[in-house]
Amino acid sequence: MTEERATAGGPPAGGRTADGAARPDNAFLALVRIPVFRRLWAAITVSSLGDWLGLLATTAMAQQLTRDESLAVQGAAISGVILTRLLPDLLLGPLAGALADKLDRRTTVVVGELLALALYLSIAVTYELTWLYVAQFLVEAVGLFTNPAKQAMWVSIVPRERLAVANQVSLFSVYGAVPVAALVFALLSTASRLVGEGDGNEAQTAIVVALVFNAGSFGVSAVTVLFSRRLIPGTPVDRDGGQRNVFSLVVEGVSFLRGQPFMRALYVGVIGAFGAGGLTVGVAQLYVATLRAGAAGYSVVFGVVFTGLAIGMLAGPRILPTVPRRSVFTHAIGLAGIALLVMSVLRDFVLATAAAFCVGLFAGVSWIIGYTLIGYEVEDRLRGRVFAFVISSVRVVLLLAVAVGPGLAGLLGTHDVRLGDLVLTLTGPGLTLLVGGVIALLVSAYATRQVVPARSRTRVRDVLKLLWGRSDLFSAASSGVGLFVVVEGADRELTQRYAADLARVLREESGRPVEVTSEPSDTQLGRQVRGLLFPSPPDPGSTRPGPVDDSGSPIGAHTAALLAAADRAQHVATVIRPALEDRRVVVNTHYVDTSIAFHGAGQGLDGDRIFRTSLWATRGLLPDLTVVVDSPVTAAPSGADPEAVRRAFLGLAEAAPDRYVVVPGELLDPATGGGLVSPVVRRRLATLVATRYPGAGSAEAPAGPATPGAGSTAAAERAGRSVG
The missing domain is CATH 3.40.50.300 (P-loop containing nucleotide triphosphate hydrolases)
Incomplete structure (x- = not known):
């Protein structure tokens, strides 16, 4: 396998220019020369697009099937979709962890992807709320086996020295598919509304098409692995203790953080940032409904939040490089909270979309910086389990925030606040965002006190001073070469x-x-x-000054x-x-x-x-x-x-x-x-x-x-x- 990997697509490293000088190696091109990498990368891209479309479609389906009910019922229906995605990890994690490493990863992926294909097609055909929950639970349960197998396959096909770049490519494919999925779903929703009969079921066509596409993406993944099986090792990579469920990681992580105040503050900050982003995504369906923007508007807000998140993750290590990373980390959480507060009172869709982008952007900046700072503070022997705990916690909090948001919005309801002759309408979704903004600001204040030393804190006016002085917002950086x-x-x-x-x-x-x-x-x-x-x-005894x-x-x-x-x-x-x-x-x-x-x-x-x-x-x-x-x-x-x-x-x-x-x-x-x-x-x-x-x-x-x-x-x- 190693020899084939090195020779399959040309020279594995750089070459020489026409004048014989050494040409710098391009890690990405070296990866693209590997045929099996190209295939799996394409499958990941298509699958990611399908997954985001599927999430948009299933949450929109829950809201559409309960559109005649109260706001609280609609919120509970949307929350149910997210909770059923989280439940298998909590209930079946130990069983999946015990079995996943004992199975041939290629067979696991092919069978699991085909099962997911059938389940998503069944959701589209039945178009019924109860089966939506059951099928989502089964899809996530299957994913407990297929996802570790996919990760092990990815590691096994990539040369070890190229793995960091391969992970960047994978990350870009996953998050880069969000705006594309949002745009596709918005176009589908708009088209179905134009050709619909005005009976209130116009969104169903777009939802069904998105579900079918998602099912097809699982088929593409299964076929890719099936035809590439000879290039993929079937024996699972050795793991430390196998895959553990989220609950065990949480218990272990809490015991570690109990005696680490600095790490605890970083962890709370990261969780708070993702909680703010998840709350925005979760309540977006109902929030957009109060703005009368329809399913197309929901997909736009969903897309810009995750687009902002991706941009924040990419720009976080580079933005304001002369400001201490700890200060950028804590300020970004606070700015996400402010964006949520602004978003909670906006009644204009365009302005609300801009605020949603800011929430995602600042959440992404704080996440990547916090994650990096944790990497510098954890001892080598603990690093693997701490990162597993952080990532699992982020996933749990993100899904819980997405799930709790709609239900909380329904419970809070709509209220009119009179300020003289001015009447300010606070909707349930808006109040939920208001709560999220306050929580983010409190988390920012806590993290600032714990993470940033008092003598090195960068105040907001210091940042404005840097910007006013035409400083190094993007210009100051390492050389990037050498x-x-x-x-x-x-x-x-x-x-x-x-x-x-x-x-x-x-x-x-x-x-x-x-x-x-x-x-x-x-x-x-x-x-x-x-x-x-x-x-x-100077000579000894001289009084000469400096x-x-x-x-x-x-x-x-x-x-x-x-x-x-x-x-x-x-x-x-x-x-x-x-x-x-x-x-x-x-x-x-x-x-x-x-x-x-x-x-x-x-x-x-x-x-x-x-x-x-x-x-x-x-x-x-x-x-x-x-x-x-x-x-x-x-x-x-x-x-x-x-x-x-x-x-x-x-x-x-x-x-x-x-x-x-x-x-x-x-x-x-x-x-x-x-x-x-x-x-x-x-x-x-x-x-x-x-x-x-x-x-x-x-x-x-x-x-x-x-x-x-x-x-x-x-x-x-x-x-x-x-x-x-």
Whole structure:
């Protein structure tokens, strides 16, 4: 199988250009060259489209069959559809977990998909509410066997070094199908309304067509696996204890989080974000009905919520990169709550759709950042079960929120609030969204107090200040090619020795050339700046002040900061960027944080202005990883506060553990020149190397099933803790 996989579709790695130079490997194209990958990817895409259409159709069917009943009955009918999708996992999980690994995964998928096909066709034919619930329960029960088999198949057909990219492709296919499904269902609903007879049954045609399409997607999946069975191993991949049900994961996860306040806050934040999104989806059917937008309007709102969710998951790691991820995480939850509050009082469909998009967007941002932060905080031995618990909890909360929303909307009912001559109508669905918004704001406040250190909290006005200053909303980022690692610290000699050992490790891991450089740089401008800022030590007993210019006048703190920024601009333009564009590894001692710590915290200058000036000078280049060697200050500008300098380095690292790792300097043996890099830092480096140079050195690509968020956060799952 391995040999066939390597040769089936052409060369597995990159090639050479016409002039013989090495051509960078494209992981996606390497995957597409594998025939069985192409087939299963196409099947996943079609199945995802069918699944979303099926969810739209079944919830719309429940509402349509109870349209003559009260709002409470309609809400209960829609909730019943979602609850029957959740029930099998709680009731049959242990049985499925015991049997799934004992069956041939290819046979399991083919038989299970054909059963699901028959069940969805039966829903379309009978068009009856009770059978809808029974069939949905049976479909989800079958899925307990087929879904683990599909995940195992996906892992087995993809080369290990390409699995992270494969998971991203799978994730995009799953969530990218949402807007397409919403658009298709809206077009079907509109067409059925145009050709209908006006008897109130116009939606039935669109629902039946969507159900038939969903059934057909299961058939496509079964046929794909059947005809590709010789390319797919039939023996299940070994798993730790097999598949466990959601209930057992919840019990284990709660016991773990009980003694972890920080992890508990992250978990509550993630759950709160998805609860807000699920509540919006669940109540959307009734909410849109109060706006008189029909089934087509429901599909539009459904689609924009999940489109926003997908965009948020993709943009979350990149948006406002200079703001600590913890602050972005907590603010995003609060913004989702505000969007829900606004949505609850809107009576215009277009504005309500825009607000629904914002709910999904901010929920997606908080989910992906929270998931990543959890990856950096969990020990290796616990990471697998903690992520399984988080993902299972998200699924449970999402489905419960979708299920509870309609029923709660029906119970709350419609109320008119008089404000003088103004009458404000609050519908049951609107009040449900109002409750969800309040809950999200409370979760945001709780997470902020627990997750973000008080001294590094980013207030809303700070974010607005960044935006007003035309900052780095999307421009500041790592290079995307090569690998840029910075070593910071208050002891220049120790940081340089650590950087040398770090470079040795990176050569072993990546097999790529490593450029070791420093600031002030070795450019002509850098040597001049070094002479000005770091002159030769004065004679013993001399009273000469700090750095001086040619006339002997002292160089002020503002001038020194600008000189450092000018050197940094030239250094990046002539040394660092060319090396990164050549896909080399760059290890640099001292970068932007040095200016913030020494000139900002140490000499009382505005650290935010120093940061933005350096971003402008370097065209927004940020390191992929910053290692802070924590040690006392050995040399500082005249008048600088050494303790403030040291606290500044630690504060920067504490605010963004996804981009920093702290190494206690007292643990480094000053008598040796090697062996300074700890296993924690090595794991972080291995993750980065696997991402930028797939298959290089000894770095292994992340492994695991294509779970939600796996592609975007695969690196986080393998990273070490934030303090080494």
